[in-house]
Amino acid sequence: xxxxxxxxxxxxxxxxxxxxxxxxxxxxxxxxxxxxxxxxxxxxxxxxxxxxxxxxxxxxxxxxxxxxxxxxxxxxxxxxxxxxxxxxxxxxxxxxxxxxxxxxxxxxxxxxxxxxxxxxxxxxxxxxxxxxxxxxxxxxxxxxxxxxxxxxxxxxxxxxxxxxxxxxxxxxxxxxxxxxxxxxxxxxxxxxxxxxxxxxxxxxxxxxxxxxxxxxxxxxxxxxxxxxxxxxxxxxxxxxxxxxxxxxxxxxxxxxxxxxxxxxxxxxxxxxxxxxxxxxxxxxxxxxxxxxxxxxxxxxxxxxxxxxxxxxxxxxxxxxxxxxxxxxxxxxxxxxxxxxxxxxxxxxxxxxxxxxxxxxxxxxxxxxxxx
Amino acid sequence: xxxxxxxxxxxxxxxxxxxxxxxxxxxxxxxxxxxxxxxxxxxxxxxxxxxxxxxxxxxxxxxxxxxxxxxxxxxxxxxxxxxxxxxxxxxxxxxxxx
Numbered sequence: 001x002x003x004x005x006x007x008x009x010x011x012x013x014x015x016x017x018x019x020x021x022x023x024x025x026x027x028x029x030x031x032x033x034x035x036x037x038x039x040x041x042x043x044x045x046x047x048x049x050x051x052x053x054x055x056x057x058x059x060x061x062x063x064x065x066x067x068x069x070x071x072x073x074x075x076x077x078x079x080x081x082x083x084x085x086x087x088x089x090x091x092x093x094x095x096x097x098x099x100x101x102x103x104x105x106x107x108x109x110x111x112x113x114x115x116x117x118x119x120x121x122x123x124x125x126x127x128x129x130x131x132x133x134x135x136x137x138x139x140x141x142x143x144x145x146x147x148x149x150x151x152x153x154x155x156x157x158x159x160x161x162x163x164x165x166x167x168x169x170x171x172x173x174x175x176x177x178x179x180x181x182x183x184x185x186x187x188x189x190x191x192x193x194x195x196x197x198x199x200x201x202x203x204x205x206x207x208x209x210x211x212x213x214x215x216x217x218x219x220x221x222x223x224x225x226x227x228x229x230x231x232x233x234x235x236x237x238x239x240x241x242x243x244x245x246x247x248x249x250x251x252x253x254x255x256x257x258x259x260x261x262x263x264x265x266x267x268x269x270x271x272x273x274x275x276x277x278x279x280x281x282x283x284x285x286x287x288x289x290x291x292x293x294x295x296x297x298x299x300x301x302x303x304x305x306x307x308x309x310x311x312x313x314x315x316x317x318x319x320x321x322x323x324x325x326x327x328x329x330x331x332x333x334x335x336x337x338x339x340x341x342x343x344x345x346x347x348x349x350x351x352x353x354x355x356x357x358x359x360x361x362x363x364x365x366x367x368x369x370x371x
Numbered sequence: 372x373x374x375x376x377x378x379x380x381x382x383x384x385x386x387x388x389x390x391x392x393x394x395x396x397x398x399x400x401x402x403x404x405x406x407x408x409x410x411x412x413x414x415x416x417x418x419x420x421x422x423x424x425x426x427x428x429x430x431x432x433x434x435x436x437x438x439x440x441x442x443x444x445x446x447x448x449x450x451x452x453x454x455x456x457x458x459x460x461x462x463x464x465x466x467x468x469x
Contacts, residue, residue: 033383035380036380058430059378059380059431059465059467060418060419060428061421062417063414063418076384076414079417079418080416
């Protein structure tokens with residue numbers, strides 16, 4: 001019998017939620033790494049029992065955990081993230097140069113084909129890779145060596161590399177996103193990078209159409225159509241039909257186009273999901289009503305999905321890594337909130353139910369479809 | 372035998388109890404104790420001291436014999452009672468945050 005495993009990172013530990021394909025009754029395991037911040041955990045597409053977790057603490061720094069049995073047991077692996085070569089500087093909040101300082105791993109992206117290869121997006125923004133199952137980490141320095149890097153500046157959450165998207169049709173192509181620098185693409189397995197921000201307009205920066213400096217919150221791709229990307233920017237929902245070379249706004253009839261996560265239906269490349277948030281100064285749903293918005297047209301035309309979600313007095317946020325889909329026949333959609341709820345829809349968003357209600361604030365949600 | 376008391380989070384990370392006992396080679400100093408600790412429990416590398424600079428992380432403190440030794444030089448001898456094992460060397464997570 002097939003099923004799903006949902007990996008939830010929170011401010012105070014990790015949780016593993018499992019169910020059969022009906023997604024009605026759930027087993028909750030955790031907290032794993034109790035008391036630590038778990039920014040992200042994710043399974044290898046090549047071996048679903050191989051999981052990686054980013055465990056961190058303001059006191060004790062960064063730890064990377066690995067599981068080889070689907071999250072039943074874990075082993076600490078390498079946690080040394082040393083920038084390659086001259087550290088250099090980026091811009092600080094006050095506009096002065098600031099040395100790159102490693103703070104934490106925001107996002108772990110296992111290779112599509114090799115369980116021992118995994119990418120790590122870190123704060124201060126850089127991309128690392130391990131090819132030995134997380135034991136050792138090496139920076140891919142071409143990104144931070146880009147001519148624009150000295151002008152990158154942190155967003156409110158720190159200068160984080162939070163999104164890593166691999167192109168399944170071109171194994172040497174990788175997209176990353178940094179707050180607040182924007183999207184970059186490599187076509188040579190991370191050796192060199194180009195900004196991919198043409199068409200973005202950000203009124204919060206001095207030059208709204210600058211090549212870099214945009215606060216991109218998240219990008220998503222459907223694996224069957226890797227030339228099309230979707231983006232939730234600080235404000236604006238965007239779409240690219242040329243692998244990031246240019247972007248068009250597809251916010252359409254959304255009640256607000258501020259938000260953090262964006263994801264794509266597992267079987268319908270033009271069906272996408274966002275969670276509109278009132279504004280950058282009020283990080284909660286408009287009118288206290290929590291709604292996922294779905295577009296079946298690749299953007300512009302959006303419908304509110306509210307069945308089963310709180311429609312009054314709800315003032316949670318949904319963070320950028322806290323939405324995922326499974327690939328069962330009826331696509332499951334998941335998201336977690338800063339109020340500790342993890343919601344599931346087993347019918348592509350039409351109906352929602354909480355899996356858990358009272359976890360610590362949720363930082364990340366990933367879904368694995370199990371045979 | 373040198374005794375080291377670890378905070379809860381590092382106990383769990385190293386899968387040990389509150390106190391571990393170590394054979395420390397040479398003079399018993401912060402550096403030699405932490406070197407021995409990290410040799411026995413490699414998963415603690417980087418959690419007490421920075422990997423590269425080997426400096427104490429800002430929110431970690433070192434107590435022993437009712438003294439705060441956090442700002443002592445890493446190669447200064449620790450109190451005799453720590454060296455003999457009569458008193459533990461305590462790694463503390465600073466009271467900060469919530």
